Amino acid sequence: MVNTEVLVVGGGPAGVLSALTAAKNGHSVILVDAKSYTEIGNKTCGDAINLGPLKLLDKELGIQLPHGEEVAESVESLVFQTERVTFPLSGPGFVLNRHPYGQRLLKIAVESGVEVRADTKAIRAIVDETGVKGAIVQEKGSKESYEIHAFITIDCSGRNYQIRKTIPTELFPNLEKKMEKRDVAASYREIIRLKEDHPYDNKILLIYDSIIPEPGYFWIFSKGKKRLNIGIGWYLDMSVEKGMKELFREVLHKYYPQGTYEVEDKGGYTIPTRYPLMNAVAPGFIAAGDSAFHVNPFSAEGHGPALSAGYYAGKISSEALKVKDASEQQLWGYNTAVMKDFGLSHTKLQLFTEALRKVKTPGLEYLFKRNILTQDQFMALHSGKGLGKSEIFKIILKGFPRYDLLLNLYKIAKGIQKFNRLFDRYPSTPQEFPDWENEFLLIMNNIRNW
Ligand SMILES: Cc1cc2nc3c(=O)[nH]c(=O)nc-3n(C[C@H](O)[C@H](O)[C@H](O)COP(=O)(O)OP(=O)(O)OC[C@H]3O[C@@H](n4cnc5c(N)ncnc54)[C@H](O)[C@@H]3O)c2cc1C
Numbered sequence: 001m002v003n004t005e006v007l008v009v010g011g012g013p014a015g016v017l018s019a020l021t022a023a024k025n026g027h028s029v030i031l032v033d034a035k036s037y038t039e040i041g042n043k044t045c046g047d048a049i050n051l052g053p054l055k056l057l058d059k060e061l062g063i064q065l066p067h068g069e070e071v072a073e074s075v076e077s078l079v080f081q082t083e084r085v086t087f088p089l090s091g092p093g094f095v096l097n098r099h100p101y102g103q104r105l106l107k108i109a110v111e112s113g114v115e116v117r118a119d120t121k122a123i124r125a126i127v128d129e130t131g132v133k134g135a136i137v138q139e140k141g142s143k144e145s146y147e148i149h150a151f152i153t154i155d156c157s158g159r160n161y162q163i164r165k166t167i168p169t170e171l172f173p174n175l176e177k178k179m180e181k182r183d184v185a186a187s188y189r190e191i192i193r194l195k196e197d198h199p200y201d202n203k204i205l206l207i208y209d210s211i212i213p214e215p216g217y218f219w220i221f222s223k224g225k226k227r228l229n230i231g232i233g234w235y236l237d238m239s240v241e242k243g244m245k246e247l248f249r250e251v252l253h254k255y256y257p258q259g260t261y262e263v264e265d266k267g268g269y270t271i272p273t274r275y276p277l278m279n280a281v282a283p284g285f286i287a288a289g290d291s292a293f294h295v296n297p298f299s300a301e302g303h304g305p306a307l308s309a310g311y312y313a314g315k316i317s318s319e320a321l322k323v324k325d326a327s328e329q330q331l332w333g334y335n336t337a338v339m340k341d342f343g344l345s346h347t348k349l350q351l352f353t354e355a356l357r358k359v360k361t362p363g364l365e366y367l368f369k370r371n372i373l374t375q376d377q378f379m380a381l382h383s384g385k386g387l388g389k390s391e392i393f394k395i396i397l398k399g400f401p402r403y404d405l406l407l408n409l410y411k412i413a414k415g416i417q418k419f420n421r422l423f424d425r426y427p428s429t430p431q432e433f434p435d436w437e438n439e440f441l442l443i444m445n446n447i448r449n450w
Pocket residue numbers: 009010011012013014015032033034035040041043044045046047048049120121122123156157158159160162187188189231267268269270271288289290291295300301302303304306
């Protein structure tokens with residue numbers, strides 16, 4: 001048996017940030033990852049990241065923005081595109097080379113005092129009626145497992161959510177255990193090298209093509225003048241006749257026919273893509289990153305939120321260690337920080353995802369082509385600001401006779417207002433959470449099942 005103050009399971013962005021933040025505050029931290037040390041940080045990904053979380057790390061922890069070989073492209077705009085309409089939004093960030101960036105973060109963690117146990121898989125949580133006490137882990141190639149006991153255990157195991165799913169619900173009912181098919185996207189991507197320069201400098205494109213089941217999309221992210229990260233993804237509950245790779249190739253060849261590119265790298269994985277866990281703590285436990293549904297449910301960007309959530313998890317853990325209290329109440333500040341940072345905005349973006357499931361790409365094009373929904377109004381909805389009554393009235397007039405589309409727009413606008421009001425009252429104690437969560441679920445399920 002091994003003892004530590006903080007045990008972090010998973011060395012992706014959420015895990016490394018949790019670990020290094022707690023270690024920088026002077027606490028003993030063990031980070032376990034199933035991967036080998038040199039593979040930590042390497043992940044099949046679209047590689048795009050928004051500037052916001054990177055600035056947070058720079059400001060709070062002095063972690064320099066990605067630079068040198070870590071950056072494949074600087075991004076200025078995010079473009080939503082269908083076959084007929086194009087919507088550019090300002091969106092500064094990067095397309096990264098994730099592996100060197102992840103390895104730099106790991107190095108900072110080690111220099112801050114984190115003990116990394118690579119090739120070590122967490123099997124399940126150690127739990128008693130007072131809380132989570134650590135995890136049972138197993139080294140690669142070994143038949144024996146052993147226990148790591150910790151004051152706080154942070155689950156950053158991504159899609160596996162290995163610790164959260166092994167915590168008995170009956171002991172800590174505020175912590176949700178499910179990960180349903182409709183909340184997980186399957187995704188496949190290739191990095192291709194072109195024979196000629198492409199026209200996508202400094203851009204990332206999300207393309208809604210009618211052969212991809214909505215709200216899934218095809219993406220084109222620039223990684224230098226002749227390189228692109230191109231991928232496809234949709235939700236696991238969608239029934240699709242063709243295989244993902246076949247459909248990928250079909251869409252890719254609309255842009256780059258066979259023979260115009262070489263595949264440098266390929267791979268796929270699943271992404272939990274839903275509004276975040278409304279509560280991600282239990283006594284002695286925090287979940288961060290994909291394991292807590294921290295991926296943007298509209299764009300599927302999860303790298304940035306995982307970094308921010310990891311920082312909050314490490315910070316709240318060290319505050320708890322200082323007062324030797326790992327109760328749900330003491331850790332509750334983590335929920336508040338996540339909700340304030342991206343929790344509310346991701347929840348509102350879930351409305352877009354639901355609407356797109358209903359109106360489909362042709363519906364979206366109808367709204368844009370006829371100028372029923374303007375770019376400013378789209379941005380107001382997308383950023384969660386919502387629309388005023390007079391604007392809604394004008395849209396209704398212009399949208400006649402497509403009341404099905406208008407109803408969906410109306411539900412987004414209404415949902416945004418409701419969530420803004422509800423999150424103003426986000427509970428400050430775990431005791432208030434069940435009633436608040438019931439209100440939340442009533443609104444969310446009503447929207448999801450309309
Ligand atoms: C194809 C694809 C494209 C994507 N594109 C983008 C994009 O362009 N932009 C963006 O922001 N996000 C993108 N994402 C999402 C992004 O990759 C994730 O949201 C982000 O990596 C989440 O970080 P994390 O630390 O929570 O989990 P992960 O990065 O998944 O890290 C989890 C870590 O836990 C380890 N682990 C898992 N189980 C165990 C266990 N039992 N014991 C020990 N270790 C374990 C894993 O080895 C891994 O190192 C994409 C995802 C996919 C699959």
